[in-house]
Amino acid sequence: MLQQTQAARVVPFFERFMARYPTPAAIAQAPAAEVLALWSGLGYNRRAIRLQEAARRIAGNGWPPDTAGLQALPGIGPYTAAAVACFAYGEQVPTTDTNLRRVLSRWLGRPLRGPELAEVARGELPSGRAADWNQALMDLGAGICRPVEPSCGECPVEDWCAGPETYVAPPSQGRFRGSRREARGAVVRGLVARGASTLTELSATTDLDKRQVSTALKTLSDEGMVEESADGVFRLPGS
DNA sequence: CTCCCGCGGT
DNA sequence: ACCGCCGGAG
Incomplete structure (x- = not known):
């Protein structure tokens, strides 16, 4: 649900889903129509189909034990696999979402992407505290190190940051109205x-x-x- | 208008 | 590497 969707907008949908489908088996057995009805309004409806397919595999085979196994599930890419592995399994891996990309790019003073971003993020992980670190950097990115008008004066790491200039905006998305x-x-x-x-x-x-x-x-x-x-x-x- | 704790197909 | 996918907030 958090894929490319603001956390605040996800919360009510998440609460409804967890009440209705407390386990992978519950959503696996539900009609797809019901899942789509609960999802509709959150956006990217394909995620609902892929979530249910992933739940069906998990209900059948159990949870994948590591990042590679998670990423093999439909709808689970590098970010989500890392997030589950870190926050649920305690693996010491970076969750390289859009916030970490922006924060670390500004921090280092050059635009980071793809494998290089993952490598840099791995190198910055404090020993044994990946979950706290990832959460802190995501919150820093969302609240202070924002894409536009970042609050550098309130930033706890301003003294050793290269500055906000290196931020590169993602490619524009095309009109939604009439699309x-x-x-x-x-x-x-x-x-x-x-x-x-x-x-x-x-x-x-x-x-x-x-x-x-x-x-x-x-x-x-x-x-x-x-x-x-x-x-x-x-x-x-x-x- | 831009952005959002991305993913998958090309 | 690029593009389509949903929808709401600022």
Whole structure:
């Protein structure tokens, strides 16, 4: 849930999920339609499908014991694997998210990315305190070492930091208004609200033209978020 | 407009 | 290395 999503926005969704699905087995057995209904509104709906698939593997095979095993699960990349390994398993690994990337880049005075970022972050880990360190750097990045208008005067490490200039903004994302992403999100919300629906019904509900709805349904089907249950009738999987 | 405790397919 | 994916806050 925290992947590319502000922590404050995640909290209510997380609480609902943990109440409904306290264990991997619980979410593994749920209909995908129900999981998507609980997820819809948080963003990046594919994460819900991948989370459930990961839970099914975990319910069947148990938890992967290390970072490599975690990263082999769907939807789990370098950051999430490291975060689980560190915060849940106590492994001494850096959680190289966007905050650590920015904080360490400014600290060292040059832009860090990819393998080099991971290597530098590993080198800075204080012995035996990876979890505290990672948490502290993420909070420093979110609260003080912000992307724009960082509060260097309040920063506890200002004296040995190169300064905020080296921050490089991520590539811009393209308009959301009128995008296929917006249409896909609207179609999922429409199917959550209406249940099984035709193209015409979804077009009316979402206030999108049939061309956009049709494209959204096709791509959503390809990714396992929608099924065509009968000819021309679409629904969320398992509904 | 930008950013958010990224990931996966190309 | 690049791009699409969701949605809300500032």
